[in-house]
Amino acid sequence: MLQYRAVGPPLEIKLLSGELEEVHLPHSLCLGGSGLGVLGDAVRALHGDDCGVSLETCELTRFHGKLLAQQFSIWQLVASLGVPVKSHCEVLIYEHCPRPLVLHTFLLPSPSSARKSVQESWGGRAIVKPSPNHSLWTGSTFQLCSSTACNSTPSSSAPSSSTPSSSAAPNIPPSLKITPTELTLSYRNPPTFFEVFVRNPLEEFKLEIKDADDHTVWEVELRQGVDYNKTKDTADTHTPESRTATSDLTDQQLMMVAKLMGKEWKQVGISYLGLSMQELDKIQEAEQDVTLQRFRMLDHWKRQQKGKAGPTELHRCLNEEDVPNAVRDCLEGK
Structure with missing residues (x-):
């Protein structure tokens, strides 16, 4: 084995x-x-x-x-192991601490049992961002980088023309630290993650994931007050009840999405919503109408999310090439 x-x-x-x-x-x-x-x-x-x-x-x-x-x-x-394989992937980001800013960033194959484990048990507020556009080599190592994340702290030490220490990471400000230096893409559960520590974050900064050849495979921009360090007016509340009341998709919205889904809705439910064939078969047996079957599937996913089933979360799950464009456009508000 x-x-x-x-x-x-x-x-x-x-x-x-x-x-x-x-x-x-x-x-x-x-x-x-x-x-x-x-x-x-x-x-x-x-x-x-x-x-x-x-x-x-x-x-x-x-x-x-x-x-x-x-x-x-x-x-x-x-x-x-003798055959190299590529996997579809997703990136999960959680704000573990707002000041100083600490982010926990996961790179996971999709679908993966680790995703559900992170969503159910990981502390912090989720920062929803797009997943990588292309598949990645399973078993390969990747680095999380950011050279523009924090304000430079004035220093009275050596002038800029002096030669830096060979052990210092190039282009990384002293108030930014990312550990570990690299991770391997795998199905490990519980998964490992990158911890990003930023003492004085800029109002906007980028995070990117690079492969072993230094090619950028994923890049996003984080904005203060929108993605992290949210104010009381924009922040998510901390109780599941209040999140459900303010952000969960309504039955009307779920029905709108259900009407737009194609005939491969069961494949989508298993691959991207984390549902099992047994759960979908039960839904299909209980409902004769195909649109209602799709609605029940989406509603089942919503109830599993425990207050984290808004349009943004569903769009993140379904933002894949084989999901109908009409579904993605609807969730984007187009």
Whole structure:
């Protein structure tokens, strides 16, 4: 089993009634450049039960690994270590402390069980920003950088013409610190994260993630009073009840989104909303109308978010190329 890496979240599957012919396990693999042929032979379904673990062959599709359902327990998609794979990813940012500014930044494959773990248990206020536009190599290392985050503190020490110490990081102000220096993109849960400490932040500054070749793969701008250090008038309240009252999507808004979703709404629910096939099958059995099925799916996601289900949060989940443009435009208010 050491010859494989995870490429999808672990799922515990239980059959409550009826018969299930197939299981569709979600993955985060980007299949655009490698093709189904190469990865299809490298991806397996990891099955765990009381007797141990085993690897099963599966049919790889754009969103899932599909296999005939023989047993129901713990399943997860894995890929051979000998085959390089790319994953769709997302970046989660949490303001851990407003003064001095401390941000916790996560780089996660999507979908991933780590996302739900962070959302449910991580302290601090979420700063919603777009995810990387392109897939990233799983198992590769990445750095979080910012050379313009803080005001320079006047110093009476050596003049600017003097040679800096070889151990000092270039272009990084002394009041900014990012630890650790690099992270590996993986399915680790609980996930590791970058901690960004800024003593005197500027009103606007950028964060960027770079790969091992120093190429920028993600870049955003953070604004004081909008993204961090919010005033009482603009800040989110700290109680789940008040967040629900002020920011959660209404039933009318969910219905508007549901009407715009395409026929692959179940794939979207599993890949980007973190729902299981079992949950979606129950919704489909309870409702005959397709639009109401989509609405129930969105409502189920909303209730799972516990007060963090506003238009911005849903847009962040669904801001993917394979989600209908009309859905994304609606959530953007276009």
